[in-house]
Amino acid sequence: MSSRTFASLVFTLGLGLILASVMQGLPLGGAPMQVGQAIVAQAPEAVGTANIVTSVVLAYRGLDTLGELTILFAAATAGGLVLSGRRPSHATQSQAGFILRTGAGLLFPFLLALGAYIILHGHLTPGGGFQGGAIIAAAFFVPLLSRPESPFNEAVASVIEGAAGAMFIVIGLLSLTNGGSFLEPLLGTGELGELFSAGSLPLLYVAVGLKVGAELAGLLVHLGGLGEAG
Numbered sequence: 001m002s003s004r005t006f007a008s009l010v011f012t013l014g015l016g017l018i019l020a021s022v023m024q025g026l027p028l029g030g031a032p033m034q035v036g037q038a039i040v041a042q043a044p045e046a047v048g049t050a051n052i053v054t055s056v057v058l059a060y061r062g063l064d065t066l067g068e069l070t071i072l073f074a075a076a077t078a079g080g081l082v083l084s085g086r087r088p089s090h091a092t093q094s095q096a097g098f099i100l101r102t103g104a105g106l107l108f109p110f111l112l113a114l115g116a117y118i119i120l121h122g123h124l125t126p127g128g129g130f131q132g133g134a135i136i137a138a139a140f141f142v143p144l145l146s147r148p149e150s151p152f153n154e155a156v157a158s159v160i161e162g163a164a165g166a167m168f169i170v171i172g173l174l175s176l177t178n179g180g181s182f183l184e185p186l187l188g189t190g191e192l193g194e195l196f197s198a199g200s201l202p203l204l205y206v207a208v209g210l211k212v213g214a215e216l217a218g219l220l221v222h223l224g225g226l227g228e229a230g
Contacts (some may be wrong), residue, residue, distance in 0.1 A: 002204055012107075013166055013190065016021075019146035023032060026203040026210060035050050038058060039052065039055065040052055040054060043055035043056075043165075044058075044192055045189070045192075046189070047059050047185055047189060047198060047199075047201065048123075048127075048185065048188075048189025048192055048196045048198040048199060048201075049121065049124075049192075049197075049201060050123065050124045050192055050193045050197075051123055051124055051125060051128075052128060052200070053126070054110045054122050054123045054128060054201060054205070055198075055201070057128065058183065058185075058201045058204045059183065059184065059185055059201065062182065062183030062204070063182060064184065065208070066168065066169070066172070066183075068210075069165065069208065072085060072145050072211075072212065072215060073161070073165070073211075073215060074220065075129045076215040076216070076219045079219050079222060079223070080218060080219060080222050090161075100145070100146045101146040101147060103146075104142045104143045104145065104146040104147075104217065105143065105146075107139070107142055108139055108140075108142065110137055111136070111138055111139030111142065112136060113137045113186075114132075114135055115132040115133070115134075115135035115136035115139060115209070116132065116136070116209075117132075118131050118132035118135060119133070119136075119205050119206060119208075119209035120132075120166075120195070120202060120205075120206070121134030121195070122202070122205045123197065123198040123205065124193065124195070125203055128206025128208070129204070129205040129206070129207070129209040129211075129212060130208060130209075130212055132205075132209045132213075133208060133209040133210070133211065133212025133213035133216065134213070134216055135213075136209065136212075136217070137212070137213045137214075137216035137217040137220060138220075140152070140213075140217045141221065142221040144221060148225065152217070152218075152221045154218055154221075155157065157214040157217060157218050158214070158218075160210055160211075160213075160214045161210070161211050161214035161215055161218075162225050163210075164206075164207045164208070164209075164210035164211035164214065165207070165211050167199075167203070167206075167210075168204060168207040168208065168211070171183070171186070171200050171203060171204055171207070174186060175200075183204070185198060185199035185200055186199050186200040186202050187199040
């Protein structure tokens with residue numbers, strides 16, 4: 001048996017065990033999901049988020065979200081390492097037309113503003129750090145499509161990505177100082193529906209948005225073979 005076949009069998013077996021475990025935990029006979037009902041009922045008062053999804057992502061299962069960020073970091077790093085040596089020379093990069101260059105320049109500030117809005121309002125409306133970070137990444141990638149010779153400072157993107165990840169972890173650790181749980185909301189809940197509410201959860205979304213935006217922007221640059229390493 002080849003190593004590839006053995007690895008496939010191990011993966012299939014592991015996936016089957018996970019699915020079996022999940023199926024055992026599913027309610028039978030149409031019984032309601034008690035945990036979900038409890039979160040919907042308690043989250044607005046306990047966490048202070050008008051958007052219940054945010055309370056789940058950042059408070060009730062915040063450690064799982066940290067795991068997702070770790071997976072995204074590993075994937076972006078691996079992709080960057082694989083593609084780092086495939087960037088074409090500027091002689092082969094064609095300049096876009098006037099309309100595309102102008103449109104990309106006009107879109108840049110609007111995409112940045114939209115991404116920031118979605119991140120900062122993730123605890124109030126659908127959205128948050130992952131969605132807003134993807135839009136911010138697009139804001140930096142679209143101008144590179146029209147001007148391939150434009151520099152993209154990968155060093156700065158790496159610093160932002162690392163600082164954002166550290167910010168997420170530090171906020172989680174601060175929650176432990178007063179006997180709370182990891183990533184338990186700090187600073188009080190505030191008034192439900194207001195921008196300054198939900199305690200430290202908006203700060204966590206800022207960290208997620210910056211981390212996702214920096215990672216995806218760098219990965220898109222490598223995939224497109226665009227820009228200059230700064």
